[in-house]
Amino acid sequence: MFTPKLVTVLREGYGWSQFRADLIAGLTVAIVALPLSMAIATGSGAKPEHGLIAAVIGGFIVSALGGSRFQIGGPAGAFIVLVASVIGTHGYQGFLAATIMAGCLLLLIGYLQLGVYIKYIPYPVTIGFTAGIGVIIFAAEIKDFFGLTLAAEPGPLIPKIAALWNAAGTVNWAAAAVGALCLATILILRRLAPRFPGLLAAVALGAIATWGLGLPIETIGTKFGGIPSGLPAPAFPSVSPMLWLDLIPAAVALAFLGGMESLLSAVVADGMTGRRHRSNCELVAQGWANIASALFGGLCVTGTIARTATNIRANAHGPVAGILHAAFLLAFMVFAAPLANWIPLTALAAVLAVVAWNMIERHAVAAVLRGDRAEAAVMVATFSVTVLRDLTEGIAVGVVMGAVLFMHRMAQMVEVTTHTHAPLLAPDQPDEANPRSPYAGAENHDVIVYRITGPFFFGAVSQVASIIEQIETAPRAYVLDLAAVPLADETGAQALLGFVKKARKAGAQIYFAGASRGVTRRLLRAGLGRGLATYVRSVEEARKRLRDKQPAHTS
Secondary structure: OOOOHHHHHHHHOOOHHHHHHHHHHHHHHHHHHHHHHHHHHHHOOOOHHHHHHHHHHHHHHHHHHOOOOOOOEEOOHHHHHHHHHHHHHHHHHHHHHHHHHHHHHHHHHHHOOOHHHHOOOOHHHHHHHHHHHHHHHHHHOHHHHHOOOOOOOOOOHHHHHHHHHHOHHHOOHHHHHHHHHHHHHHHHHHHHOOOOOHHHHHHHHHHHHHHHHOOOOOEHHHHHOOOOOOOOOOOOOOOOHHHHHHOHHHHHHHHHHHHHHHHHHHHHHHHHHOOOOOHHHHHHHHHHHHHHHHHOOOOOOEEOHHHHHHHHHOOOOOOHHHHHHHHHHHHHHHHHHHHHHHOEHHHHHHHHHHHHHHHOOHHHHHHHHHOOHHHHHHHHHHHHHHHHOOHHHHHHHHHHHHHHHHHHHHHHHOEEEEEEEOOOOOOOOOOOOOOOOOOOOOOOOOEEEEEEEOOEOOOOHHHHHHHHOOOOOOOOEEEEEEEEOOOEOHHHHHHHHHHHHHHHHOOOEEEEEOOOHHHHHHHHHOOOOOOOOEEEOOHHHHHHHHHHOOOOOOO
């Protein structure tokens, strides 16, 4: 269960042909990850090297220890808004501490084998949430794309748009031209040569134009002083003890989003390859990757869908490709760090604009809007709260609405069928209705059978109770057919307990027919012991027992 996929692949036999495939795939992914990692870091309010460190350290650990054969780990666009919020509130050292706490939470979730529960996120919530993040990222890149001058850029979307509009007169036309050139390069290459590394080509073209023409544009060198040519020494975040408590909500949000994103990416990889990932092993790897990345000063890490898909399309054989992708990125840092000084921020903004546009899955949004109205409302609410309020609030609102919608639909599935008949006919007397039906017989109120179909939980209790309490005069016996009840919760069991006590007080006998082991255990724990009700295998058995107890007829 916790055996890394790397071990599995090596056990299968690993030779030169597999290594050559992984080598090519690793280089391909590294070329894609290089500009993305720096762009995500600058978009998050961090330095470019923080994204590269996360891709190197986190990418290596995710591939070495993960439960997915093709997963590529690193910084992800979905984290930009959350990371920027944490850095803005608690500083970068506080963010690193929150990332370490998030890593510990992911380890706990993985080792306790709770990974399956993270995947229980309704599809409309995921679509609305990622679309909301895409809108926020797109708005955040307007400033760097046009080279606007702002005294302070507000965080919330509406004030941000107002501030950007007011700063429209400060447009740096050189930056806007380079940004447009980079954006056009990405889009054209995606259309004409989709396998060509368009992101890297656009960033390189922007750097060449800035350097060759001496354009007055803000670059990585002018804003951040360049990037280091290697990894820093690991160090623990320098934060006060009291700050750790304040960071708990941020850590939970980072862990939840990271776990959800990584497992979603692993599921996408499974769909593309026909393989199956190990959810809990993947979460454990994500936990260690986040802890290690933060100790080296890097951003938080998760599975990245776009880079994982690129890895698969490049014909990777297994996790070695992800390990080599991290090695290539480290080599780029060591040997090409000085060249990064000329990369203009507007080029990175163009990269993130494309990322943001791709996060808004337009076909999926249209499909949800065309489908069920309730699910469309869940998606719209998640999107609106994410954009106008907060990421965690957006997820919370969407999940709660989705859960309420699910419970409502499950409650609607519960049916109660009432059968009033005389099951006490003598064995040699044929039933008037279908003789094969356990409910057949001449109608009277000697015995009433209730057949409950569907999950009997708190959402369905009122519906069931309103039906089974309609009989004013108690019969000799009630038979509750529970064969079609897959589960019952405590609320449902207590409702049945109240009904049984009321029926027994009126002198009626109670039979539970066909209840599964799980339902029977639930009812017994609720107090519905053998003294209150009789448990039988079927309605036919209840009828036989009642017939055997029937007093002899006198002539």
